[in-house]
Amino acid sequence: MSSYDKVVKLACKPKAAPPKAKYLDTIIAATWSEDGAVHDVCKALSPRFREPNVIVVFKALIVLHTMIRNGSTDNILAYLSSSDVLKLRNVSSGNWEGYSTPQNLQNYATYLDARIRAYRDLKHDAIRVQAESNRDMRNSQSIEQDTIKVKKGPVKPAATLPARSKTIMGRKLRVMTVEKGLLRETKAVHRMIDALLECRFYLDDLEDELVITSLRMLVKDLLILFQAGNEGVINVLEHYFEMSHIDAKEALAIYRHFCNQTERVVEYLGVAKKLQNLLNVPIPNLKHAPVSLAGALQEYLDDPNFEQNRLEYRANGRAADKAAKTNGAETKPPPLPSSSTSSKPEPPRPSMESTTSNGNAQPNGQPTIVADFFSSIEEQQPNMFNPQT
Structure with a gap:
């Protein structure tokens, strides 16, 4: 029995109240230690997830989430990603003793497991x-x-x-190249967001302190995760016309998923905004990438002269960069080659109001104008909430 067995047991005792700070402080301090204390804490925490009492399981999940958020994130996730000691996917919301099962307990465990698996794949924590x-x-x-x-x-x-x-330059997804794994890492962030959005604790008893504690940490995670995913999508859009056909097809799938996911994030944070006095978490009016470009992107992808257009666009880009360095002017995006243009009218500015339910706007604009729009896409982002919200 390690020295942390007792403190973990006290932090997860079957009382419907959040773990006490004096126990959490000891556990969090252990995560910064280099003497194997993380192993001891996780080993002591593991049997709590197999307890028949749901309060113990719920509090164990809260302890783990707090460790990841407030402790040495890299130490914890590096250890857990190398060993399935907690077996979070086995957490069941079946028959429990002494407590009514929270509707989203299994989803909570799945989200924390998704975060661990993302660390194993990316070797860093996106949040x-x-x-x-x-x-x-x-x-x-x-x-x-x-x-x-x-x-x-x-x-x-x-x-x-x-x-x-x-x-x-730590805005990793904002500056990452396709060659370095931009598409892969953006998808990994979106998977974590998907798992988090399933944790709809706001449908449970909001007078339950455990529910409020977990929802508070989830909302804080979502605010950061969505920002990371959004920066990844902006980067994807800005490099869309330089990608190979395979990468562009994958990028378009990422963008469509982002459009659908954004609607769910708006709904989730909209509820959190109404509960911010209860959660004590201010919900800012976040900006996000436009969600009405799918049609124009698909039109460019289906162009029979795709490869020729791509090579000409990249050549134009190099020429524009060279000219900008020579003249000391700001680089503007190169125009798409003339073979991809048409006499179609200019597309409307993307906005939340022009979003379709599946993020597939009709292709009513030419790719050249969309490409030009991408140069300032970060400055042109619409707000998440309308003023009337």
Whole structure:
């Protein structure tokens, strides 16, 4: 019996209340240790998932989720992804003693298992990477604001200015190339979001503290995960016309899935927005990639001159980059070759209102205009919630 058996047992005792902070603090501290404490904690936690009392199982899931969120994420997920010690997929929502089974307990276990499996495939945690990137962005903005203030005030030596974050490029999916696995990693993030969206704890008893605790952490995860997935889709769209036919076909499937998934995320966060006083989680009006481009993308993919168009587009892109470097001007997206253009009218600006139920807008615009639109797609993102929401 390890020294963590007792504290894990106390954290998961059959009382319908969230695990106490004094137990969680000890468990979280263990995750940062390099002496094998993560192994001991997970080994002590494993039998809690096979308990007949649903409170014990539910609290064990909450403890695990808290460990991943607040502890050493890499240490925990690296260990769990190399060993199926917890067997989360075996968590059952069948017959339990002493408690009415939460409707989404199995889905909660499936989501945490999906996050572990994603780490095994990607070798990093998408939520942690995106969260650190967000901090870098905020730090960068703060540095720029401080620099402006310094310039307006008395002149100070440059050494007194804070150094710009070196990990500003941590927006992994935003800067990743197709060759480095952009499509694969974007799909992995979308799979995690799909698993999370099944955890609809807001349909359970909202007076139950365990339900509220788990829903609070899920909403926080979703806010970060959706941002990561959205940046991946923006990157996919910006490179769509440079991809091979196989990659473009896969990219279009990713985009269609994103369109459907965005509707579900809006619904989920819409409920969380109404419950934000209860959850104590502010829900921002997130931006997301346009969801009405599927028709135009499909039209480009079906063009019989696809390969010729792609090669000409890439050649135009290299020429535009060279000219931009020579002139010191900002690079603009190269136009698509003339063989892919038509006399069709310009497509409307993508918006939530123009979205169809399956994300398949009718191809009522030419690919050239869509390609030009992609150059500023990050700045043109619509808001998730309408003002009336």
